[in-house]
Amino acid sequence: MNFSLTTSALFSDTREFQSWKEKKLNEYSFETANFTVNIANPFSIREDEYIELIKQVRRRNFVLYRLDPEYSESPQAILSLCRQLGLITTIGNPESRRDHISFITDRTQDPDNSSRYIPYTSQPLNWHTDGYYYPENRKVGSFVMHCVNQAESGGENSLIDHEMLYIQMQEEAPDLIQSLSLRDTLTIPANIEQGQTLRYTFQGPVYSMDEKGYLYMRFTQRKRHIIWKQNAKVSQAISTLNSLLSNPLTEKVKVRLAKGEGILCNNIVHCRHAYTDSDSKSKKRLLYRIRFLERIGML
Ligand SMILES: [Fe+2]
Secondary structure (H helix, E strand, O other), rough: OOHHHHOOOOOHHHHHHHHHHHHHHHHHHOOOOOOOOEEOOOOOOOOHHHHHHHHHHHHHEEEEEEEEEHOOOOOHHHHHHHHHHHOOEOOOHHHHHHHOOOOOOOOOOOHHHHOOOOHHHHOEEEEOOOOOOOOOOHHOOOEEEEEEOOEEOOOOEEOHHHHHHHHHHHHHHHOOHHHEEOOOEEEEEEEEEEEEEOOOEEEOOEEEEEEOOOOOEEOOOOOOOOOOOOHHHHHHHHHHHHHOOOOOOOOEEEOOOOOEEEEEOOOOEEEEEEEEOOOHHHOOOOEEEEEEOOOOOOO
């Protein structure tokens, strides 16, 4: 068997992994207090705001921000903020607007605009990275989630830096982690509706290195429309990953975004908790989400 055809080794040897890990742990910040960056004008961010946003993303692949209330409902303000961080190429989907902004809200009571996808309900969303089913040339490098309206209760997001999760996995199951880099670790069957192919079959690894040498992760806890490689090591690795995600890891951050606040991240692993909306239609939970090809801060 030609090993190189079936695997994509992430690190050439243990020493390379150890130095990557050391660098990551040295830079990583476990602090959770006061880490939201206030942005006065998202159309023209100040140098100190830019430096703080980028510093936090380099440390843990995400940053939380808060806009001046004047801009809290403006999709254009979010797009502009992202552009200044190097996020140019938006990735749309059938549910997003023409400008590729998705309005994430519970549409189950809206017969004219219903959706069969869980993000558009008030149900919990299990741990995943965005666009895990997208081909290499459209893979989601980063995304922003911006809160326009908070739910009446619930709707928190939990986040974990995928690089820190990789380090945990390596420590927990060093003999299993390689199986998550197999090029056929996960298969997403084609999405065909009324004879029209909305998405072709995708096959890929959970962990890979992107062309710039950054760790990339494709993952979902969903059970339907995903086929894991039938291999004992892959099954064990996935169950180890799932048990890590259900443990109270110190790297996990739980946030409940308020109006005007958002998460910018390099497509880290995240989930959403269930929520209850207010009876008032104008106060329903609403997030704007925009996905990008680029990673944050790679100008
Ligand atoms: Fe997501």
